[in-house]
Amino acid sequence: MLVLFLDGFGYHQYLKATSEGFAPFIAGLPPSEPALSVYRPVTNAGFAAMITGTTPEENGVYSREHKDLKAPSIFAAAAERGKKAALIEGHIKILNTETEPQLNIDENNDGSTDDEIFAAAQKSLQENYDLLLVHFHSIDDAGHSYGDISPKTLGQIKIVDGYVRELVEDWSGKVIIVADHGMHAEGDAGGHGQFRYEDLIVPYITAEGGQSR
Ligand SMILES: [Zn+2]
Numbered sequence: 523m524l525v526l527f528l529d530g531f532g533y534h535q536y537l538k539a540t541s542e543g544f545a546p547f548i549a550g551l552p553p554s555e556p557a558l559s560v561y562r563p564v565t566n567a568g569f570a571a572m573i574t575g576t577t578p579e580e581n582g583v584y585s586r587e588h589k590d591l592k593a594p595s596i597f598a599a600a601a602e603r604g605k606k607a608a609l610i611e612g613h614i615k616i617l618n619t620e621t622e623p624q625l626n627i628d629e630n631n632d633g634s635t636d637d638e639i640f641a642a643a644q645k646s647l648q649e650n651y652d653l654l655l656v657h658f659h660s661i662d663d664a665g666h667s668y669g670d671i672s673p674k675t676l677g678q679i680k681i682v683d684g685y686v687r688e689l690v691e692d693w694s695g696k697v698i699i700v701a702d703h704g705m706h707a708e709g710d711a712g713g714h715g716q717f718r719y720e721d722l723i724v725p726y727i728t729a730e731g732g733q734s735r
């Protein structure tokens with residue numbers, strides 16, 4: 523299973539990007555169901571729900587202050603079954619997961635770790651993982667800086683769509699593309715964490731990797 527976790531990619535952004543040519547690869551995958559994140563719709567809580575299959579009440583992660591999981595995650599389940607798993611992250615460890623994340627710094631100083639995360643994920647595709655979870659951050663970063671559906675954010679979605687294409691095409695097995703929360707406009711910028719549609723509803727796409735047959 524390859525899980526592509528696109529931080530801050532709300533369902534309304536998915537609909538706009540796929541209908542207006544900013545996510546040409548994702549647009550060609552089976553269409554997404556609207557999925558419900560958790561409250562508060564922030565990274566730690568959405569991520570914890572995603573990897574434990576439980577609500578904040580059960581896993582103890584409600585906000586950015588919480589890092590410890592009170593419920594086992596899919597990484598514990600993978601380890602129990604003798605499966606090889608990895609979590610590929612940016613430069614900050616977000617949750618204390620049973621599998622230590624592989625962190626990536628912005629080596630080329632281009633303002634994003636997503637290119638380094640993409641390179642690390644590509645390398646991992648050659649290493650026979652059973653479960654690979656790759657967390658891209660740049661859609662969230664652009665959303666905060668420029669707004670949820672600004673041209674710059676849509677442009678960043680297009681860059682990430684290119685990363686998604688390469689990884690899905692080279693993966694042998696199931697793929698899930700999902701987000702932790704969405705993003706709403708705040709003037710010329712964006713934010714999330716509120717009880718509202720743009721923040722709480724996210725895409726959930728399941729597909730087959732290109733090398734599956
Ligand atoms: Zn996030």
Ligand SMILES: [Zn+2]
Pocket residue numbers: 530662663666714
């Ligand atoms: Zn954010």
